[in-house]
Amino acid sequence: MEEQEKFNISEHFLVPKHVKLTEEEKETILKTFNISLNQLPQILANDPAIQDLHLQQGDVIKILRKSSTVGETIFYRMVI
């Protein structure tokens, strides 16, 4: 197939917004939930949805999900 302009998958309706957290934000979250980094849900570093964020292992990303029950919810995943 010929090369066309690549589709940005974040425009797809199934893909929620992924945001990278700064180190301080990361600490705050771990403190609020009283957990260690490894207890967070994970996301693969080669996940197609986070390719534009240039992440490293151990980074935490914030996911802004649209939920049918509570409007918008925030979810966190650690990059592995």
Next chain:
Amino acid sequence: MTTLPEHLQKELEEHFKKFKPNEKQKQEITKRIETLYEDAKIAPGEAIGIITAESFGEPSTQMTISSFHFAGVAEMNVTVGLVRLIEVFDARKKPSTPQMKLPLKAKYSKTSEMVKEVSMKIKETKLGDITEEISINVAKGSIEIILDKKKMRDTDIKLSHILTRLKESFKTLTLKELKDSISLKGKDEIKLSELYKLKEKAKTIHIAGLKGITQVLPIKDDDGYVIHTAGSNIEDALAMEEVDKSKITSNDVFEIAKVLGIEAARKAIINESLKVIKDQGLDIDIRHIIFLADVMTRGGVIKGVTRTGITGEKESVLARASFETPMKHIINATLIGERDDLNSVVENVIINQPVPLGTGLPGLVMKSNKK
């Protein structure tokens, strides 16, 4: 400030508009609803896993056991009911009836001819579909392909395109264009059995369309044309100009995870199971489905509710053994000297101790410095 979620706030405001309470009443109403909302939240230590299991278990006994031809979607066979639900939750790598829905952009779906043209572009065409005959010429030791001109015109495939595809697939063979056929011949003599294999391979050579799409069915709905396909290939569909890319759906959850990421897969699991449940006329609260999808996608990849998936990852040996293949788990645990801290529910049930749930969760803490 109110702690209510957005949609409840909106609903509340609508009711305020309708019944017009005064400020004081408004405050009182909001306060009461907030209390009710907070009460409805799950408390720490609640056994949500077992509630989810029961919520799925009972209605699933009433589901259709087998898959059948679906009346609404003409001629397309879809796995529905319990079979499909198990498929989703077991995280099978390929759904038994993969499907995609490709909404078309408005400018490509003005007339039904245009839609038909796009459908033909989507459907996979193999060499066998556009030939009259593929035969072995024993005397010459070659394969002769007689093309079907009419079908080629219908699918808008050029001869040159077929030739390039053939060249790519059979690098060792020499191609010769005859009057109304193509002849394939090897440099050296090819054994008859080899020739037969090559002939079978030639039939399945991909010529045009999206790989894996065996059927297409354009259906008109409120927003325009949607092409339903049998077979799933999101990656290639995303490269198609005519398709509204942001609205492509597939029932292949693993493919979604690969192309769109784990979060999209989570949403797809929710949508897929919800669809099954709604189709069967059952009602399971969406929170149970969301919970299950969250657990399945927790590790960044999709894991099914099986002994190799999320159940197999449990820390406790006894908990794993109580699910499936108990002997295997216990023997393995013995061999590597595994330790069970009895932190969870099942193992405590087995050894007849209070389970760490609800009132069994908190331990007693004594202040030792007071007399």
